Amino acid sequence: MPAKPKKAARAGKAAAKRCPICGKPATEASRPFCSERCRDVDLNRWLSNSYVIPAAKDDDEDAE
Numbered sequence: 001m002p003a004k005p006k007k008a009a010r011a012g013k014a015a016a017k018r019c020p021i022c023g024k025p026a027t028e029a030s031r032p033f034c035s036e037r038c039r040d041v042d043l044n045r046w047l048s049n050s051y052v053i054p055a056a057k058d059d060d061e062d063a064e
């Protein structure tokens with residue numbers, strides 16, 4: 001009975017690389033993202049996040 005789990009083996013390989021932004025399969029060119037746009041989104045989110053923290057910390061001392 002040739003009932004090999006073809007589907008499972010293929011899915012296991014593809015599931016390893018998924019775009020963390022939109023969840024689509026990642027491409028070789030923009031790993032681990034699916035496209036340059038998603039890579040940009042992630043970078044922007046990362047940058048804007050680290051921008052907010054130090055600004056609020058330094059200005060507080062002067063205000064009081």
Ligand SMILES: [Zn+2]
Nearest residue numbers: 019022034038
């Ligand atoms: Zn994506």
